[in-house]
Amino acid sequence: MNNNAFFNIGYGLYVLTTNANKDNGCIINTFMQVTANPQQVVLAVNKDNLTCSELLSSGKFCVSAIDESADFELFKWFGFRSGRTCHKFEGFDNVKRADNGVLYITKNTNAYFAGTVTETKDLGTHILFIADVTEAEVLSDKKTATYTYYQENIKPAPEKKKTGWVCKICGYVFDGEELPEDFICPLCKHPASDFERL
Ligand code: FE
Numbered sequence: 001m002n003n004n005a006f007f008n009i010g011y012g013l014y015v016l017t018t019n020a021n022k023d024n025g026c027i028i029n030t031f032m033q034v035t036a037n038p039q040q041v042v043l044a045v046n047k048d049n050l051t052c053s054e055l056l057s058s059g060k061f062c063v064s065a066i067d068e069s070a071d072f073e074l075f076k077w078f079g080f081r082s083g084r085t086c087h088k089f090e091g092f093d094n095v096k097r098a099d100n101g102v103l104y105i106t107k108n109t110n111a112y113f114a115g116t117v118t119e120t121k122d123l124g125t126h127i128l129f130i131a132d133v134t135e136a137e138v139l140s141d142k143k144t145a146t147y148t149y150y151q152e153n154i155k156p157a158p159e160k161k162k163t164g165w166v167c168k169i170c171g172y173v174f175d176g177e178e179l180p181e182d183f184i185c186p187l188c189k190h191p192a193s194d195f196e197r198l
Pocket of ligand 1: 167168169170171172185186187188189190
């Protein structure tokens with residue numbers, strides 16, 4: 001099996017937000033509409049993300065579709081920090097609260113969806129959520145930032161170095177000849193298998 005095939009699946013990028021004990025959120029690429037009548041969506045969240053357990057307990061969420069005007073800061077803000085050690089909405093003003101009580105992102109996003117979870121399935125590393133959309137609005141006419149667009153236009157180019165390994169997800173550079181097998185990217189938490197030699 002060639003794992004590179006999976007990089008050719010098309011994805012959008014989204015901020016998933018919940019409000020269990022406090023407002024929190026993370027970046028996901030696994031969000032899609034599956035039926036139109038009624039409007040149902042699915043999303044999958046890594047169990048390592050605090051947002052995952054919070055969504056399991058609250059059952060309410062918003063998904064904000066990131067558009068091509070977003071810069072790397074937005075991804076660092078929601079994707080490369082944990083809600084366990086910071087409050088992601090402290091100092092972040094570009095939000096409104098949907099009717100279900102959850103914040104959505106109003107800047108660098110082109111739509112938002114508020115939803116209620118109806119079913120979940122444990123997939124091992126991730127939880128799959130099936131949900132009804134209760135509210136949806138368009139926020140801008142810009143294009144959705146796809147994962148490919150992120151890779152080509154948003155993620156910073158790696159620093160030029162002779163040796164080292166670069167994280168294919170976020171661009172973090174590991175300075176060293178041998179990358180430990182159990183290495184976890186300190187920025188995006190992806191494993192050593194997502195690194196390539198510079
Ligand atoms: Fe990374």
